[in-house]
Amino acid sequence: MKNSPQPPRLFHRFFLWFCKPGLRNHIEGDLLELYNGRIGEKGKRIADLLFIVDVLRLFRPRILGKLAKHQNKNQYSMFRSYFKIGWRNLVRNRSYAAINITGLAVGIAACMLIFLVIKFETSFDDFHKNPDRIYRVVAATTTPDGIVYKKSSAFPLARSLKIDYPQLEHVGRIWIQDGNQVTVMNDKKESSQKKFKEDYLFFADPEFFNIFNFPLLAGNAETALSEPNTVLLTQQTAERYFGDWHNAINRYIKYNNNRVCKVTGILKNTAANTDFPLQLVFSFKTSRNDTSMDWVSQTGNLNTFVVLPEKVSAQQFDKELIGFVKKHTPSEYANQGYILQPLSDIHYNSKFGNYRGTTFSRELITTISLISIFLLIIACVNFINLATAQAVNRSKEVGVRKVLGSRKKQLIFQFLSETFIITVIAVFFAIIIARFALPYLNSLLQTSIKLHLDLTSMFFLITGIIAVTILSGFYPAIVLSGFSPIAVLKSKFSNKSVGGLTMRRVLVVFQFAVAQALIIGTLVVVKQMNFFRNTSMGFDKDAIITAEIPGDSISQSKITALKLKLLQQPGIKNVSFSTFSPADNSHWGSDFIFDNSIKSKDFDADADLKWADADYFRTYNIKFIAGRPYDEADSVTGFVVNKMLAKKLGFKNPAGIIGKKIDFWDGTVVATVIGVVEDFHGTTLAKEMKPIVLGSLKNTYQLVNIKLQSKNAKQTLASIENLWNKNFPDYVYGYQFLDDKIASFYTQEDQISQLYKAFAAIAIFISCLGLYGLVSFMAVQRTKEVGIRKVLGASVGHILYLFSKEFTLLIALAFVIAAPAAWYFMNGWLQNFAYKASIGPGIFILTILIAAVIAWVTVAYQAIKAALAKPVNSLRTE
Amino acid sequence: MKKFQLGEFEEIVLLTIGILHGEAYSVSIKKEIEERLSRSVSLGGLHTALERLEKKGYIKSRDGDPTPDRAGRPKRYVEVTALGIKAMEYSKSTRDSLWKALPKGVVGIRKSIRS
Numbered sequence: 001m002k003n004s005p006q007p008p009r010l011f012h013r014f015f016l017w018f019c020k021p022g023l024r025n026h027i028e029g030d031l032l033e034l035y036n037g038r039i040g041e042k043g044k045r046i047a048d049l050l051f052i053v054d055v056l057r058l059f060r061p062r063i064l065g066k067l068a069k070h071q072n073k074n075q076y077s078m079f080r081s082y083f084k085i086g087w088r089n090l091v092r093n094r095s096y097a098a099i100n101i102t103g104l105a106v107g108i109a110a111c112m113l114i115f116l117v118i119k120f121e122t123s124f125d126d127f128h129k130n131p132d133r134i135y136r137v138v139a140a141t142t143t144p145d146g147i148v149y150k151k152s153s154a155f156p157l158a159r160s161l162k163i164d165y166p167q168l169e170h171v172g173r174i175w176i177q178d179g180n181q182v183t184v185m186n187d188k189k190e191s192s193q194k195k196f197k198e199d200y201l202f203f204a205d206p207e208f209f210n211i212f213n214f215p216l217l218a219g220n221a222e223t224a225l226s227e228p229n230t231v232l233l234t235q236q237t238a239e240r241y242f243g244d245w246h247n248a249i250n251r252y253i254k255y256n257n258n259r260v261c262k263v264t265g266i267l268k269n270t271a272a273n274t275d276f277p278l279q280l281v282f283s284f285k286t287s288r289n290d291t292s293m294d295w296v297s298q299t300g301n302l303n304t305f306v307v308l309p310e311k312v313s314a315q316q317f318d319k320e321l322i323g324f325v326k327k328h329t330p331s332e333y334a335n336q337g338y339i340l341q342p343l344s345d346i347h348y349n350s351k352f353g354n355y356r357g358t359t360f361s362r363e364l365i366t367t368i369s370l371i372s373i374f375l376l377i378i379a380c381v382n383f384i385n386l387a388t389a390q391a392v393n394r395s396k397e398v399g400v401r402k403v404l405g406s407r408k409k410q411l412i413f414q415f416l417s418e419t420f421i422i423t424v425i426a427v428f429f430a431i432i433i434a435r436f437a438l439p440y441l442n443s444l445l446q447t448s449i450k451l452h453l454d455l456t457s458m459f460f461l462i463t464g465i466i467a468v469t470i471l472s473g474f475y476p477a478i479v480l481s482g483f484s485p486i487a488v489l490k491s492k493f494s495n496k497s498v499g500g501l502t503m504r505r506v507l508v509v510f511q512f513a514v515a516q517a518l519i520i521g522t523l524v525v526v527k528q529m530n531f532f533r534n535t536s537m538g539f540d541k542d543a544i545i546t547a548e549i550p551g552d553s554i555s556q557s558k559i560t561a562l563k564l565k566l567l568q569q570p571g572i573k574n575v576s577f578s579t580f581s582p583a584d585n586s587h588w589g590s591d592f593i594f595d596n597s598i599k600s601k602d603f604d605a606d607a608d609l610k611w612a613d614a615d616y617f618r619t620y621n622i623k624f625i626a627g628r629p630y631d632e633a634d635s636v637t638g639f640v641v642n643k644m645l646a647k648k649l650g651f652k653n654p655a656g657i658i659g660k661k662i663d664f665w666d667g668t669v670v671a672t673v674i675g676v677v678e679d680f681h682g683t684t685l686a687k688e689m690k691p692i693v694l695g696s697l698k699n700t701y702q703l704v705n706i707k708l709q710s711k712n713a714k715q716t717l718a719s720i721e722n723l724w725n726k727n728f729p730d731y732v733y734g735y736q737f738l739d740d741k742i743a744s745f746y747t748q749e750d751q752i753s754q755l756y757k758a759f760a761a762i763a764i765f766i767s768c769l770g771l772y773g774l775v776s777f778m779a780v781q782r783t784k785e786v787g788i789r790k791v792l793g794a795s796v797g798h799i800l801y802l803f804s805k806e807f808t809l810l811i812a813l814a815f816v817i818a819a820p821a822a823w824y825f826m827n828g829w830l831q832n833f834a835y836k837a838s839i840g841p842g843i844f845i846l847t848i849l850i851a852a853v854i855a856w857v858t859v860a861y862q863a864i865k866a867a868l869a870k871p872v873n874s875l876r877t878e
Numbered sequence: 879m880k881k882f883q884l885g886e887f888e889e890i891v892l893l894t895i896g897i898l899h900g901e902a903y904s905v906s907i908k909k910e911i912e913e914r915l916s917r918s919v920s921l922g923g924l925h926t927a928l929e930r931l932e933k934k935g936y937i938k939s940r941d942g943d944p945t946p947d948r949a950g951r952p953k954r955y956v957e958v959t960a961l962g963i964k965a966m967e968y969s970k971s972t973r974d975s976l977w978k979a980l981p982k983g984v985v986g987i988r989k990s991i992r993s
Contacts, residue, residue, distance in 0.1 A: 027925055029949070029953060058920075
């Protein structure tokens, strides 16, 4: 049938290529029969077209069948052989495999956990509508020491921004209050016994919901925050207050025992990854600060947020703000200024801080990711070392494979696939380790990270497996596949000629350098923490409790009587009322006029105001160096200042300041200085000490400070609570030990110190695991040598020396590398703190001792075993 | 538990093979179905179905003689096995029992479907 028309060749051949052999003839026959039939009926072109359609519709699994198998048959069985041999090797060298897998698993688990932490910490507030256009307006105040940045703003800022820049899409304020009381009211609108002391009370402008994406379960986002005395609860809060959140709407709560607010909506519980930990959101009008026109006072409790229009950059708007501030702020406060901080910066920038007070600096993210990479690398190093050390055992196999025609490329692939098996097993164990370690990490970092496989985690895991396989498998694969078959098979092949010894030494040095650097880091952090704990604050902080007292006038009128009653209780030494404790998170800073003439801000002596009664000095044992305390009074009769204030104002002898006049707020509070006290730390030791002014101003008191005879005074504490409840039945009682409060200043440093400890422990563990593997291998290799040495008279000590000499040298070398690097890095970290421990030589000596001792102990077991072995046994069998 | 696995298209193919009785091979089956049921049948679908049916043991095949219009390629004749007949009967009886179980209220619908 040569002359008959032929179907399209390309598709015909395509069909023959893909069809499975068993069907090929039959179907080809069918196709041709149909084709020939169609030519007669419909003409060649249609028949061609239909032929193509038929062929394409035949391209389906049952008809393809053999294609894949047939093509890759050879490779496939080779693959299987690689995995089979790899698995056998693994099972034969169980102990080495265990060392490799354990090391890798621990390293990978650490990496995974850090990945989860970073993923969590970088996801903060990324769920808003236009997160890249939301900015916080933050204060940038020019002082003689440079620009001071704070998250503060002034109340009228938002309104004026709205008027002056109508192009801003949204402008809204958030005012936040901590430690305020909320009383739940029953359905008859009467106060119930359900009282709560709440943190994170938000007061927000109606624009809140235009700027941020916090969905409502009930209520209207448009109107919910527009009226005064209204409040939104999150589902969780509503359930706490009213049982079922569905019942909460249109019910009432009382804020601070004086403001009854209607619940107008229920918010969905906020996600863990937000710096806006919403519980109660009041309308801003409820706060009574709504119409304040005070441009000068700034508070960190008040934040102003704007949404910039598209195409306007923050830098452009910062320039606008210079003129804007000039227009509105009084001229003598020209040093005040505002800039924009991107929403995405809030979680990382400790300069400004966030509502939770736990920023996670980008530096810390970089540091821990670097450390995690180092941990992974030292785990890979174990693998490289053990694999190259054992290479001689595999040399015959390589020789035979090469003689039988294996190419270098194939051998490399073989060894990589063995590494792959080990890596995959290690990843499996790593997931289990991570699963069990995660709760500890969560409680340490106060996060709620969960281990689940989403797309990014999967991607990370797969890249991780590939990276680890290549990192740890590549060098051994090159070494192994490089053997010359003649040399190997002539059996004149010893460990010496394998090479890689220098490489192994370099890698051990690297491992121990990382481990020692981490030890140094840990020791420095721990030392700084101890410094924080043990440095005297300049006042007595032991066995003192503070409790917040209600602010309403009735309660305030009771406090003098309360003090007398408290002093009658056994176990109480002193009682004092004040606005703040000597070291506090909250501060009241202000400028003042000194000696009728000088404005304090001209010479940088903003005072930290601590209003307190006369017993404050005795309660906290604050020492006077000149003058005397003021007398008990309701208003200021005289000021007590600290030494630093006197010094800043130019008095070489602090006593010289006594008798000079200090004037706050243009004559509002005026008095002379009557005493000077020793400097004390008014805040965390991370920050510089500040000039302090003390005076008695009764209506500002918020705290009662009670000095107990001893810290474990349960009865006394109970009697205080009892007295409190009798005096203030409408308020929740809560107290705090001052030293706990001070310890809480250093939460983040404490977390870092725990993390470093864990990192250092992991690094040491992995390195020692590798060392142990190497030494046990060496011990086997040198059995005969040890035997001969012993016969010739070597003592056990000599043999031990033989084994530990090299490693000790390597560790010393690692120390020389690690010490300067760690010093440089940790010194940089210490610069974050105003008061710091010195690094000192002790830390370095301790580090090398720790490293050496741990390494010796690791080596010792195998070395002693080798040294004690009877030479007869090792030499008999030749 | 299903006793016999038989898809809708597979059932049609099986029936058609029975109808063609000894003359059944892919092209003739295709033509028969296309004529009787006026639905188009692709070679790919048909061969897939035949493969499946053979694997299940409902049909068996033998090679026919080569013919010139197939460029010397053999036809693959198929016939229904005893098991295949059982499968067809089972399928029919299950349908019938379902039809019988149809309640009276829908008889009207039943009639209209039939007409």
